[in-house]
Amino acid sequence: MKNSKSENLYNLALELMPGGVNSPVRSFSGVGGTPPFLSKGNGAYVTDVDGNEYLDFLGSWGPLILGHAHPSILSALQNAVSDGTSFGAPTEGEVELASMIKSSMPSMEMLRLVSSGTEATMSAIRVARAYTSRDKIIKFNGCYHGHVDSLLVKAGSGATTHGAPTSSGVPISHAKDTCVAEFNDIGTVEAIFHQYPNQIAAVIIEPIAGNMGVVPPANGFLEDLKALTKQHDTLLIFDEVITGFRVANGGAQSLYNIHPDLTCLGKIIGGGLPVGAYGGREEIMRMVSPLGSTYQAGTLSGNPLAVSAGIACLQVLKDQSVYANLEHLGALLEGGITEASKQSGVGITVNRVGSMLTAFFVDGPVTSWDQVAKSDAGLYANFFHSMLKRGIYLAPSQFEATFVSSAHTESDIQSARDTVIEVLKEIAKGVPFRIMVC
Numbered sequence: 001m002k003n004s005k006s007e008n009l010y011n012l013a014l015e016l017m018p019g020g021v022n023s024p025v026r027s028f029s030g031v032g033g034t035p036p037f038l039s040k041g042n043g044a045y046v047t048d049v050d051g052n053e054y055l056d057f058l059g060s061w062g063p064l065i066l067g068h069a070h071p072s073i074l075s076a077l078q079n080a081v082s083d084g085t086s087f088g089a090p091t092e093g094e095v096e097l098a099s100m101i102k103s104s105m106p107s108m109e110m111l112r113l114v115s116s117g118t119e120a121t122m123s124a125i126r127v128a129r130a131y132t133s134r135d136k137i138i139k140f141n142g143c144y145h146g147h148v149d150s151l152l153v154k155a156g157s158g159a160t161t162h163g164a165p166t167s168s169g170v171p172i173s174h175a176k177d178t179c180v181a182e183f184n185d186i187g188t189v190e191a192i193f194h195q196y197p198n199q200i201a202a203v204i205i206e207p208i209a210g211n212m213g214v215v216p217p218a219n220g221f222l223e224d225l226k227a228l229t230k231q232h233d234t235l236l237i238f239d240e241v242i243t244g245f246r247v248a249n250g251g252a253q254s255l256y257n258i259h260p261d262l263t264c265l266g267k268i269i270g271g272g273l274p275v276g277a278y279g280g281r282e283e284i285m286r287m288v289s290p291l292g293s294t295y296q297a298g299t300l301s302g303n304p305l306a307v308s309a310g311i312a313c314l315q316v317l318k319d320q321s322v323y324a325n326l327e328h329l330g331a332l333l334e335g336g337i338t339e340a341s342k343q344s345g346v347g348i349t350v351n352r353v354g355s356m357l358t359a360f361f362v363d364g365p366v367t368s369w370d371q372v373a374k375s376d377a378g379l380y381a382n383f384f385h386s387m388l389k390r391g392i393y394l395a396p397s398q399f400e401a402t403f404v405s406s407a408h409t410e411s412d413i414q415s416a417r418d419t420v421i422e423v424l425k426e427i428a429k430g431v432p433f434r435i436m437v438c
C-alpha cells in the first residue's frame with residue numbers, strides 16, 4: 001500500500017498543527033502509525049491522497065448515516081450555496097430543521113440550533129443550572145460530552161469522588177462541581193444525591209454510551225435514572241449527539257421510551273456539516289436569552305448551508321425502512337465478528353445497538369468503564385492496522401464506535417466479515433506485526 005503523499009502531508013501538518021490534526025484521535029494516537037489523508041468519499045467508500053480506497057466504518061465519527069456524498073445532501077447544498085452562505089438573520093431553513101427535530105423528538109418542545117455537540121452540551125448544562133439554581137452536575141465515567149471544561153472529568157477511584165480534571169488547563173474550580181458516577185450502576189448515582197442533597201442541577205448521560213466504545217444501558221437503568229432525577233428535582237439531560245437519529249428516528253429516548261428534560265444533538269442532524277442542537281421542556285428553554293436570563297449565542301448558529309444538509313439528511317431518515325436495513329446490516333456485521341472470534345480463538349465481545357457497535361478485545365460482558373478498560377488496546381491496534389492494510393477503515397481506537405451506514409451493502413458487510421476472519425486468524429497465529437511509521 002502506497003502512502004508517500006500522506007506521509008509528506010503528515011510531516012507538513014505536524015509543523016503546523018498540534019499532532020498534525022484538528023482533533024486529537026485523528027492522529028492515530030490510539031493505534032500508532034501515520035493516518036492516511038483522505039481526499040474523497042463516495043457512499044460507503046473513502047479514498048486517500050495516494051489513491052488507496054477503503055470501505056469506511058468511521059462515518060466521520062457518526063454524522064454520515066447515509067454514507068459519503070449522498071445525492072440528496074449534495075443537491076440541497078448546491079441549491080443553498082447559490083443563495084449565499086450566511087446572513088446572521090432568521091431563515092426559513094432553521095424553522096424547518098427545528099420543526100423536523102421536534103416532530104421526531106417530542107420531548108424537545110423548544111430548541112436552539114448551535115454549531116457543534118460541544119456547544120449543545122455546554123449550553124444545556126448552563127440552562128439546567130439556571131433553571132434549578134444549583135451548580136453541581138453528575139456525569140458518568142467513560143461518557144464524553146465534548147470538550148466543555150466542566151465535562152472533561154472522569155471518576156477517581158470511588159464513584160462519589162469529585163472528578164479531577166482529565167485535561168490540563170481546566171481549573172479545579174470548574175471541575176469541582178462535576179460528580180462522576182458509574183455507567184449502569186444506579187447505586188453510585190444515589191450515593192451522590194445522598195451526599196449533596198438539593199445541590200444537583202442535572203445528570204448528563206449518553207443513553208447508549210458511544211465514547212468508551214458502545215455500551216448499552218442495562219435493563220431498567222435509564223428508568224431508574226429518570227425516577228431518581230425526578231425525585232430530586234434534578235434535570236435529566238440525554239446527550240444524543242451520537243444516538244439521535246442513529247438508533248431510531250426518535251433517538252435512544254424513543255427506543256427506551258424515556259423522556260429526558262433536555263436533549264443534546266449534533267452529528268447526524270447536520271448531514272456532515274457543523275450543526276448541533278439542545279432543547280427540551282418549554283418551561284426550561286424559556287430561560288434562554290432573549291426570553292430569559294441565560295445567555296447563549298452563535299454567529300454561525302443555524303447556518304443556511306449546514307441547515308440545508310441537515311434537512312436533507314433528516315428527510316431521508318423519515319423512511320423507517322432505513323433503520324430496518326441498518327439493523328439488518330449491523331446484525332450481519334456483529335454476527336461475522338462473533339463468528340470470527342470463535343473460529344480464531346481471539347476473545348472479543350461485541351456490543352451493538354442498531355448501526356453502532358464496538359468489538360472489544362476482551363471476554364465479556366462489557367457493561368461499564370471498568371470492563372471496557374480491560375480491553376486489549378494493543379491487540380486492537382494490531383487488528384486495526386491489519387484491517388486498514390486490507391482496505392477496511394475502522395475507528396482508530398479501541399474505545400470508539402464502528403458505524404454502519406445506509407450506503408453499505410450486504411456484500412460490503414460480507415467482505416468486511418471475511419476480512420475480520422482472515423485478520424483474526426492471523427492474529428491468533430501470532431504473526432508479528434509492524435505499524436507503518438514514517
Ligand SMILES: *Cc1c(COP(=O)(O)O)cnc(C)c1O
Binds near residue numbers: 117
Ligand atoms: C461527538 C460528541 C460530542 C461533541 O460533539 P462535537 O461536535 O465534536 O463538539 C458530544 N457528545 C457526544 C456523545 C459525542 O459523541
